[in-house]
Amino acid sequence: MLPVRAAQPRRDPAPSRLRYRLTRLWLRPAFRRLVNLGVPLAAVLLASWTLLAQFDLQARAVALYEKARDAIVEQPQFTITAIEVPDVSADLAEQIKIAAFVNLPASSLEVSVAAVRSRIESLDAVERARVQIRSNGVLEIRAIERMPVVVWRSEKGIQLLDQNGIRVAEVDSRLRRPDLPLIAGDGADGHVPEALLLLDDAHPVLGRVRGLVRVGERRWDLVLDRGQTIRLPETGASEALRRVMALEAGEELLERDLVTVDMRDPRRPMLRLTEHAVSELERLRRMDMGEDA
Amino acid sequence: MNRHLYDLQRAMRTRRDAALRRGVIAVLDIGTTKVSCLVLQFVPEEEGEGANARPVLRQGAFRVIGAANTRSRGIAFGEITSMDECERAIRTAVQGAQKMANLRFDHVVVAFSGGRPRSYGVTGETEVENGAVTEADIGQVLAECEIPDYGHDRDAIHALPVNFCLDHRTGLTDPRGQIGRDLAVDMHLVTVARTALHNLMHCIRRCDLELAGIVAAPYATALASLIEDEQELGAACIDIGGGSTGVSIFVRRQMIYTDAVRMGGHHITSDICQGLQVSMQDAERMKTKHGGLIATGIDDRDMIELPSILGDWDHERRQISRSELIGVMRPRVEEILEEVRARLDASGFEYLPSQRIVLTGGSAQIPGLETIASHILGRQCRVGKPLRVQGLPQSATGTSFSTTVGLAMHVSCPHDEWWDFEMPQDRHGARKVVRALRWFKENW
Known part of the structure; x- marks a missing residue:
């Protein structure tokens, strides 16, 4: 066998095993990305973190910033x-x-x-x-x-509402704003414009109107003094009220001895008389028939 | 055939398929004079139109994206004599190719020219199980082949089914799906020396590469240098390399015989070196620059200045005529070709329908080789350059790169070999779990 380290003529150049492996490693895309991106990023992060931790730079920077900011703010x-x-x-x-x-x-x-x-x-x-x-x-x-337009009396108390039904203020008594009309009943606050229209329609008897009551959260009752009530239908309440007002204008309907004007069915309006009126009516009828007075 | 080898080849197939799916594979030709490496990129094509287009890998469509070659060291007769030197050579070539491709590759297909390849024709017969021939039947018939006793120091590197015979209808290349009863196969088995093969595999492992296939060099060479007609009708490819001369015979697109003569261009060089008393490098240079095989009148007057051994200009100046050089080279070439003729005669080449002979390899560039070969082999010869491959650098298109290019073609469309078919189940020895799993898979 030849000596291991014989005077070899000249070996052809070849990459060493380490160099070969490094080259192959470098050709791995993931490794390349790691080195090109990850290492600088990590170095910067580490360096900044070290600096901040070492010299308490963070607190100093914050203090400096605050100072500068205060100087500007207090101008x-x-x-x-x-x-x-x-x-x-x-x-x-x-x-x-x-x-x-x-x-x-x-x-x-x-x-x-x-x-x-x-x-x-x-x-x-x-x-x-x-x-x-x-x-x-x-x-x-x-x-x-917000301008209050109605007073709403409900279970929650007495409130002033604007024309959209939104609460403006709460009052302890209705007498605080006697100039505003009164509405009552659950769900009345959602229908303030309608109530205002109805009150407008009721202007011939405005002096007698006590208020509007929302019934069953679906329809209105117009309450007058002397315990009179005008029951209005769910739809077409305005027309029904105007009919009643026409009757009032022509025949002074509401001046009479009535308890209720029931307009809920517009085809068949009903009147309810007081008991005294009924007995009076009976008496007059009998007299008319010529029987014993 | 032992189980171990079958599994080894199967593993290499798996790696090759993995590499093809990734789209990059390298081929490496470890020859006696040079180690060359090509990086192949398999370009996926789009199939379908518009939105439902999907990439499809067509194996034929590849391009060479990296090529490098280097002088080989530590290799004689195609076999490794110095592991360290050979590893260095492979590293150089691989690194060059990677640098050119700017891409890393892990899988490599290697051509092996040494190891005294030997061919065996073996036959097997079986009965088809149910009507049409299936893959399992082919696996069965291949397993039925009687494997000759080729010696414990050899390993099979190719087992190519070259011909199928179904109910006495012969000449089938792919009997799958055909109806028949008796299926017979002719298989071409190529064995090489085990130690040489294992040395090569170890060397590749030392270079951090994964072996995705070993191809006998004469086979790869023929794939690149024989044109289609020659492969179909019958032709011999003679690859005169540096340390060995490979012979392979093709007919009907199948290799039916391969052999190697352990002589090549290096022997011509050493003849010149000894006969004319010059150094090896000078002899190589004279061979490539002035070499020839047929002396004419003008060659007598064509004087060649011999370089002095001592390097003196004054003292020792010799001149020889070109015909003297030819006189040194020709006997060796004739000897090589006579050996080749002996191998061809032994293989039964004369019974093929067409008997074209294609000369390739580095030494096929000697002027006048065609004429000499025609005289000695008695048939028409041509010098075959490798087929053109997309992306191959101009410097790698010569005859000496036939094997490398052939490897690329082999990778792009490989022939089915024995290990591409499943071994029949009764040959699976101890793998009971695998069998049980397969049974479940097939029955549910």
């Missing part, structure tokens, strides 16, 4: 010094100012106008609001007040 140009609520009643304005929840003086950079607006709009008495920070340091809140 006089950004200060809000007053809140203006024009064109609303005084007590509502006070309510709005409280609901806006802005501690004066505040910085306009820290006050969120949208949040203020949503807080104000969540008030019952405000229908819509426009909030604006004016350049002279005034927070202007233009609110559109």
Whole structure:
């Protein structure tokens, strides 16, 4: 056998086994992606984490940021010094100012106008609001007040409703707003426009109207004084009421001794007389027949 | 045939199929003069139209995306003599091919030219089980073949069913689905020396590659250099390589015989080296630059300056005529061709319908070889270049790359071999679980 390390002439160049394996490894797409993307990413993450942990850089950076921010926020140009609520009643304005929840003086950079607006709009008495920070340091809140149109007496208490049936305020007594008509019954708040129309139709007897009662959450009863009731149908209530008003105008129907005008079936209106009227009617009829008075 | 070999070949088939599914496979020709490597990419084609188009892998459609070759070291007669050197050579070729392809490959199909290949024709007969011939019947008939005792130091690398005979109708290449009763098969068995084969497999393993098939080099060469008519009507392919000369005979598209003469271009070079007293490198250079086989009048006057052994310009200057060089080369070529003729005679080549002879391999580039071969082999000869393959670099289109290209063609459309068919169940020895599972699968 030849000596192992014989003077070999010249070996042809060949990749060493390590180099060969590394080349093959490098040609693996997954490995390549790992090295090209993963390793730099990991290095950057590690380096930043180490720096932050080592020198408490995070706290310093946060403090620096806060300081810079405060310096800007406390500029006089950004200060809000007053809140203006024009064109609303005084007590509502006070309510709005409280609901806006802005501690004066505040910085306009820290006050969120949208949040203020949503807080104000969540008030019952405000229908819509426009909030604006004016350049002279005034927070202007233009609110559109809800106007109460009816008083609703329900199991939950006595409430004032606007024309959409939305609660404006709660009152302890109906006598607080004697100028507004009264409605009652469950589900009446959902039909305020209809009630207003009916009351409009009832204007010939407006002085006698006590209120409207929602019956069975489906139809209205118009209640007058002297215990008189006009029962209105579910549909076509307005026509039925106008018929009654025509009868009132022509024959003074409601002046008579009636308890109920039942218009629920428009083809067959019914009248219910008081007991006294019935007995009087009997008597007159008998007299008419010529029998013993 | 032992069980182990069958399983080994099956495993290589599985790996080859896996590689084809991934679309990248490499072929490696480990020859005596050079190790060449091609990376093949199988391009999936779209089948269907519009939205329901899906990629389909057609095996024929491949392109070469990487090619590299290097001088081989540590290989003699196609067999590995120095594992370390051979590994280095393979690494060089593989790395070059990978670099060109910019793609890593794991599976490699290898051509093996050494190991003294020997051919056996074996026959088997069986009865078809139910009417039409099925795959199981073919497996059965292949298992029925009487395997000759080829010695304990050899292994089979090819077992090609070349001819099926169904009820005395012979000449069937694919009897599947045909009706018949008696099925017979002629199988071509190629064996090589076991140690040489195992050395090669070990060397591939050392290069971190997975072997997806071993092909006898003469077989691969013939696939690339014989045209279709020649394969069909009968032809011999003579691959004159560096250390060995492969002979393979094809008829009806099947290889029916293969053999190798352990002589080749290296012997011509060493003849020149000894006869003219020059170094091996100079002899190789003279052979390729001035070599020839037929001396004419002008060759006597064509003087060749011999390089001095000592490298002196002054002292030792010799000149020979080209005809002297031819006189050295020709006897060796004649010897090789005579050996080839002996092999052809032994194989019964003269009974084939057409007897074309195709010369290929690196040494087929010697001018005048065709004439000499025609004289000695007594038939018309031609020098065959490998078929054209998409993407093959121009430098790899010569005759010396026939085996490499042939390997690529073999990978793209391989012939069915014995191990492509299931072994019949009674031959499965201890694999009871597998049998039980198969029984369940077939009966439910």
